[in-house]
Amino acid sequence: MKLYVTYGSPYARLARIMVIEKALNERVKIIEAKTRTPGSPYYQINPSGRVPYLIDDSGVGMEDSQIICAYLDGLDGKPRFHNTAHASDWAYLRLEFSARGMCDGIAVWGREMARPANERSPTTLAHETARAERLADFFEHHVSDPPMQGLPAMAHLTLVVAVEMARRRGLGDLTAGRQRLANWMRPLSALPSVQRTFPP
């Protein structure tokens, strides 16, 4: 299989974490894609131009970290990060999707910052910073909820990747002054799969 990524993408990072967690390193070749570049040869592979993108053993391509992570996690018939009980566990799902919403906002912030300084929108940057802070407050109150405890699932990985991206890209340390979130993050940030996929 081939997994197209960029090393700064939080969504591609989730797929890369899954490859490591599920010991698929031998089966999945990770390839860096050239995104956001007019005429990139990657557009011939994935017309949307986004990462992650997985081409499976039969040559079929699939886009989006949610489906790719679920696919990779389920290949051995023993999904660990997509517990079947979670599929109808609304307490869990609500948190997973809030984590994803947080990641989406921080990604928008990162994209804005990647533009030339004179093309950045201060309104967008302020809007996304405020969203990230509000969601960090939300998780400060919810990381001790049962769905955020125990073995890591996609909700945990998504929140870790979002908070680490905010810190790495310069939006700020969302764990500062949020002790429960900081304590909750520590063991997850220390997972070898999370460490090995830390963005450049």
Ligand SMILES: N[C@@H](CCC(=O)N[C@@H](CS)C(=O)NCC(=O)O)C(=O)O
């Ligand atoms: N919902 C998608 C989001 C993927 C996404 O937005 N990827 C960004 C990188 S963080 C990308 O490939 N951007 C390139 C572009 O928009 O052309 C997922 O979960 O995989």
